[in-house]
Every structure is written in C-alpha cells, then in structure tokens.
Amino acid sequence: MRGVQVFAGMLGRPAQEALVDDLRAVVRAAPLFSPMTPYGKPMSVRMTSAGRYGWLSDRRGYRYSETHPSGRPWPPIPDSVLAVWRAVASEAAAPQCCLVNFYGEGARMGMHQDRDEGDFGQPVVSVSLGDSALFRIGNLTRGGKTESVWLESGDVVVIGGEARLVYHGIDRVKPNSSTLLPEGGRINLTLRVVDP
Template sequence: MTSAGRLGWVSDAKGYRYEATHPRGMPWPAIPDPVLDIWRAVGPADRLPDCCLINFYDKDARMGLHQDRDEADFSWPVVSVSLGDDALFRIGNLTRGGKTESVWLRSGDVVVMGGDARLTYHGVDRIKAGTSMLLPNGGRINLTLRVVT
C-alpha cells in the first residue's frame, strides 16, 4: 500500500489517517496525469482529489465490508480504478448487514461511489488469479481517488 497526491493514507501505532508526508518524512508523489484524467472523466469537474491510495492485492487477498468515512465531506465521490486480475467486488447498504450484490471488476473498470452510494458498505471477496497479464507475477492494483479535506 502507498499513496500519491497532496495527502496519503498512513497506518501506525496512532491508527489510520491521512498525512501530508510519507512516514519517512518526504512528500507523497503527485497523482499521475492519466489517473487525474480518469477523475476528470467520471468525477466532479470543480475539484481534484487530494489522495490516490494505491493497494496491491495478491491472489489470496480479501477486503472485508467497510465504509469510507475518514474524509471531511462525504459529498465528494470515491473513484476506484481496477488494474490487473479480476476482483469480486461486493456492495451492500448504508448499514451493516442485509442484502449485498457482487460484481466482477476487470482490469480497466472504474467504480464511482457518490451520492447515495458514497457511504455504502463495500469490499472485495476474492481475486481471480491469472485473469490478466498486466502484472508479471499476477495480482491486482487498485487506485482509489478521493477528496479528503
């Protein structure tokens, strides 16, 4: 896991949070222009994201149902870009429990969680190894763009 942008996601003994510098003290790299172009194509035109969280998922990775609630203003969408192996994405409700729906995300798919969907519980049930040749050793990279402040 790493980040790009004005702010990055960190985890340490103090917990999870956004910080302006990498844990080693240097600023995060800029969000690459092609990634910002995706935001511009599907997100709001009047604000660019503060953070691009970059996660790698190997064939055994999972991410339990959760809400993205660490940003200051939930009116901005969360934009997620899938690269590499397919992932079984599950989305539920605004409260934990109840009916969920699953969809396979393939390399190049973009998910925009905005409006009523911004705070829905969501996660990744599994990665389908070998479905993409993008990464030499397989796996999936997910780019998650968001406005933090």
C-alpha cells in the same frame, strides 16, 4: 448497483499499461508498505499513495497524512490518473489523494466505509488494474443483503451521491486472470477529496 456506478471496460489495454508505467514511478518515490490495523492485525494488501495526502493505518488508527511512513512527502498524482477522475467526476473538486492498493495472492479487503474524508458530497473513484476481483456492495449500515460484481482490469467505479457511504469490500481476487502485470496481482486506485 445500489447507486454505485460501474464503468465496465472504460480503460483499454494501452491506457491500462500507461497507468501501470506511471504507478511504477509513484512506487519508486513512495514504496509499498504493509499497513497494520488499529487492532494489531496486518492488512493483506500492500499500499502507498500519491497526492497531497496519503492514507495510513497503524496502532494509532486510520487517518490521512502528508508524509509516507519514511517521512517523505507523497509524489504527485500522475496526470493519467487525474484524467480518469475528470472523465467520471468532472463536477467534483480535484482529488487530493490517490490510494494505491496492491492485492497479491490471497489478499482481500473487508467490508468498510470510506469515511475519513471531510466532505462526503465528493465521490470516491476506483480504478481496477490487473487480476479480476469480486467487489461486494452492502448498505449504509452493517449487515443486510449485499450484491457482488466481478471487476475486470480497466473497470472504473464511482461511489458517490446517496451511495457515498455504502459498505463495500473485495472478497477475493482471481489469480492469473489478467496479463497486465507480469507477476500477476491486482492494483486498485482510489481517488478521494480529503479536505472540504
């Protein structure tokens, strides 16, 4: 789809459960928080990160930081997550950030580009866990026709090459479409290379 690679069903249920277990340890070390856009509007997702860098949004803007809002360093990216990166982006540099977004009921992510990184030659790898989400892919500029696909738990997406800067977003999440997370919701991991 528009140069974006979708690996449907790449991760089976045992692999998904192992990822969720590892992410619980990440969240214990770096609790989920509710980011604010630079315009003062709260985002509908809650997030945290693992790796050398984490991604933040607040009144000062969008940026990477070496520390959680608590001031503590981010925990390391779990090996189970790095294994997914190596499986689909083996020629890329090692990721320095794993952004963890949690989508509860009604959460969405507006159309955006991932452009806070220093080298757009490196891909962004996305892992879907939990409830299904309607993923929309646009163009290199705002507007125009878009395409959409439902991402299921265990799907992996690679945004790279000529598609690296396409606009993309999550229009909605289908509640109770997965039994992976006991209380429902969707976890999305995005792995990025931050420094060139």
